[in-house]
Amino acid sequence: MRSLALIDNWPVTTAAAAVVRRDGTVAGSRGPTGHRFPLASVTKPLAAYAVLVAYEEGGVDLDEPAGPEGATVRHLLAHTSGLAYDERRVTAPPGERRLYSNAGFETLGDHVAKETGIPFPEYVRQAVFEPLGMAASAVEGAGSPAKDGVSTVDDLARFAAEVQAPRLLDPRTVAEAMSVQYPGTRGVLPGFGHQSPNDWGLGFEIRDGKSPHWTGASSSPRTFGHFGQSGTFLWIDPDAGAAAVALTDRAFGPWAAQAWPAFTDAVLAELRGSAAA
Template identity: 80%
Template structure:
């Protein structure tokens, strides 16, 4: 795909990108797609998928208590638990604000480890990474489920294919994960300011009508995914029937704000 070659013009030392169709076939790839990069917050969708596997296995319920008083697993996945961004400190009642929280995902990891008796990194490996053949992906050591994953583009397109045609989860569970939780909730999208509403599913950001945004102007409102502060992103556009993964080795900043949306529009235009 010619559009993927645009990463060669980005102000980054290294980048890799690939696009996968809804039927699981690779539409194109560019750069060192087998190179491992830090994921930063793109770790969260992988962690969320492991939580959903635990739910389907009966180890937990989405509406059982977890985190601060009054909070549930669902609140934690949807960033509405009230926990602060990077502190285990309550800043608002559960369900009232979309407070993007690394701490919330760390609580999720602790909760899954407690109810399954398996350290979260190992549960993630057994439940998601190994079944999908994501051998280059890991949450190493006692890393945070919010941000300490490492992966390669080759693995992430396997995950993007799973999101479009689930094998590990019931499609109804995946559909719920991509449905807005606590509709109308306002909040700050890191790097892009206050959004009203700030739509989010179960561990996946939903584009909705947000402006500005890291996806493209032509991305459908149903587009879901995540980006990371390490200069990484993963999105799936159900209306276009494609998913895209991009990893770089330069931290997110104005450069990414400037080039990511046009890149996504180019991918969608070429496939359309």
């Protein structure tokens, strides 16, 4: 895909990207797709998928108590538990506000580990990485399910294929994860300011009508995914029937807020052009 060449002009030392169709085929790739990059918050959708595996296996229930009083696994996945960004400090009642929270995902990881008897980084490996052949992926460092993932474009392309045509999960579970949880909830989308509503599914951000946003102006409202402060993103656009992954070695900043939407629009335009040909 010619649109992927846009990453060559990004102000980064190393970048890699790929586009994955709904049928799992790779429409195109660019850069060192086998290079391992820190994912930062792109760890969260991988962690969320593992939690959903635990749910289907009976290890946890989405609506069982977890985290602050009154909160559940679902609240933690949807960033509505009331926990602060990087502290296990309650700042709002569960379900009232969309408070993006690393602490919430770390609480979630601890809860799953306690209920299953398996350390969460190992649970993610067994539940997601190993069955999908994501051999270069891991939750490293302090083992935070919020931000300590490392992976490659090749591995995340496998994950993107899985989410679009689930094998590890019942498609109904995936559909629930990509549906808005606690509709109408307001909050701040990190890097892009206050959004009303600030819609999220279960571990995946949902684009809807958010503006500004890190995806493209032509992205469908049903687009979902995540970006990371390490300069990484993964989006899936069900209407386009495709997903895109981009990993870099430069922290998110104004460069990314400008480059990523243009990249996304170019990718979508090329996909639509090829479909019409």
